[in-house]
Amino acid sequence: MSSSPPARPLWRGRALALVGIVLFAFSLRSAVGSLSPLLDHVTQDFAVPAPVVGLIGTAPPVCYAVAGLLTPALERRFGLERLVVAAMAIAVLGLVARSLAVDSLTLLGSTAIIFAAVGTGNVLLPPLVKKHFPDRIGIMTTIYSTTMAVSTFLPPLVAVPVADAASWRLSLGLWAVFAAVAVIPWIALLVRERGDGGAGGAGGAGGDEDVESANPRVFGRLWRLPLVWALTVIFVVSGTLAYTSFAWLPTILVQTAGVSNAQAGTLLSLFAFMGLPASLAVPVLVARYNAIAPLFAVAVGSGLAGIAGLLLAPSAAPWLWVALLGIGPLFFPLTLVLLGLRSRTHEASVALSSFVQSIGYAIVSVFPVSIGLLHDATDGWAAPLWVLAVVVAAAIPAGFVIARPHTVEDEWERRHGAWS
Structure with a gap:
């Protein structure tokens, strides 16, 4: 009969995973509310028809639904950390592309790219916690869910002031910085695991936890x-x-x-x-x-x-x-x-x-x-x-x-x- 692993400090032997999960969670929501407060600024450069605005609002749930079906198979093929790196890299590209949009179609297309990555990330967070923090699932779930809540209300708070001070493109593009930083701990973990001969999760947390279908x-x-x-x-x-x-x-x-x-x-x-x-x-x-x-x-x-x-x-x-x-x-x-x-x-x-x-x-x-x-x-x-x-x-x-x-x-x- 299996038993729960003994609890140990969050940071002991797994500080990279802790920082990586927090940054990952932050980046999964920062793109959601950063665009709509800036639509008046965007429309000064090019038209954004109401149906396109609606499609931009539709992109997150569509991508989340598709990701819920596809991510388990992708994870089994590539592994948790590699898929996290890929998702954040794609999110960075989408965020940069959105800040450089030249018309409503490129704005919509870049938004879809962002939320395809975000939808994958939503599915990956629970197994990441289970792999690296099997003894602290409750507290880590609270940490990442609270981080996601903070990163949902922060972007609309600063979007217009940054756009007024600089430009709407900078206001949208700055969130790519956080997504890029979120990649670093996971690359470091992959390098360390390769150096350890592909041993289990951080700090000996165990092997990969599959995303279940x-x-x-x-x-x-x-x-x-x-x-x-x-x-x-x-x-x-x-x-x-x-x-x-x-x-x-x-x-x-x-x-x-x-x-x-x-x-x-x-x-x-x-x-x-x-x-x-x-x-x-x-x-x-x-x-x-x-x-x-x-x-x-x-x-x-x-x-x-x-x-x-x-x-x-x-x-x-x-x-x-x-x-x-x-x-x-x-x-x-x-x-x-x-x-x-x-x-x-x-x-x-x-x-x-x-x-x-x-x-x-x-x-x-x-x-x-x-x-x-x-x-x-x-x-x-x-x-x-x-x-x-x-x-x-x-x-x-x-x-x-x-x-x-x-x-x-x-x-x-x-x-x-x-x-x-």
């Missing part, structure tokens, strides 16, 4: 379970609010609330910042206190209140409306913790995570571009905001399903007989 038999069963679709719905609600806001919220605020571009960037940073306390508190509240129903009420109520404020009185208290809207995506950490709690077996957990994230991101990808098209068709933001309100309200029936303490195996056995 979902068992096709188990994955196929999930289509027939209401619990799985309820988890997918709340994941879609979270992703729709997040990626639609990153694509369009600054524009909505400038056009309806009368704020400046710099203020809109700061407000987008506030939206992203609201995810930081949620990422820290939600897993604890769910795992220890089963606080699913109260969290649902807070997320749905806050999301609807924020949308109502933007619809009815956008200029009255834009900070309040954005803060309330930013509470809505607490569904994301809620979904992540429930992926573990709503499955009994390891293979079911892997299949459930793959199903919810791949299907969920595929659905989410429809919304940013659709919101842009709807805005063009109606020449206003009322109809798009009503669509977002309907999306948030869709979480309510899903909440009743997932609040009951049962697993996908329980649901299958109740409906179809033995799980195994």
Whole structure:
């Protein structure tokens, strides 16, 4: 019977891995919110039609969905650290290319390159932690998830001031520096492991941890379970609010609330910042206190209140409306913790995570571009905001399903007989 390895200091024999994971996590989110506050600056050089803005907002969830399916096979062929280096190198190229874009198509294409790399990185982080920190998985997961939250709200905060002081190209391109620096620890680890004759992970942490693919038999069963679709719905609600806001919220605020571009960037940073306390508190509240129903009420109520404020009185208290809207995506950490709690077996957990994230991101990808098209068709933001309100309200029936303490195996056995 296996046992957990004894805990040892985070930095002993694995400082490179610790620094590498933190820098890697930071680089995976810094590109998400750095562009939309600068669209007014970009359009002074070339036109960026609303459908292209929508497609740029769609790029992250599409790439995340595809990466969730392709990355396991790539990792098995090339290895964790080599794939990390490749992903960050591609991200650097994409970030530099985006800062040099000459029209809307090159802006869109470079953004797609960036998020192809980022989507791969999202899948690689958990096995990197498992390989190099098998004794500290909890604290390392908290460290990298918090780092990702910080790197989500920081870029929109500085995007416009840097663009005003220098240029929008420098403002976009500076994030390539962080991605380039993130490559260094992983190259050093590869060199050290080659010098050690290809021994296991840092500090003797063990051999490579494969990125697992979902068992096709188990994955196929999930289509027939209401619990799985309820988890997918709340994941879609979270992703729709997040990626639609990153694509369009600054524009909505400038056009309806009368704020400046710099203020809109700061407000987008506030939206992203609201995810930081949620990422820290939600897993604890769910795992220890089963606080699913109260969290649902807070997320749905806050999301609807924020949308109502933007619809009815956008200029009255834009900070309040954005803060309330930013509470809505607490569904994301809620979904992540429930992926573990709503499955009994390891293979079911892997299949459930793959199903919810791949299907969920595929659905989410429809919304940013659709919101842009709807805005063009109606020449206003009322109809798009009503669509977002309907999306948030869709979480309510899903909440009743997932609040009951049962697993996908329980649901299958109740409906179809033995799980195994």
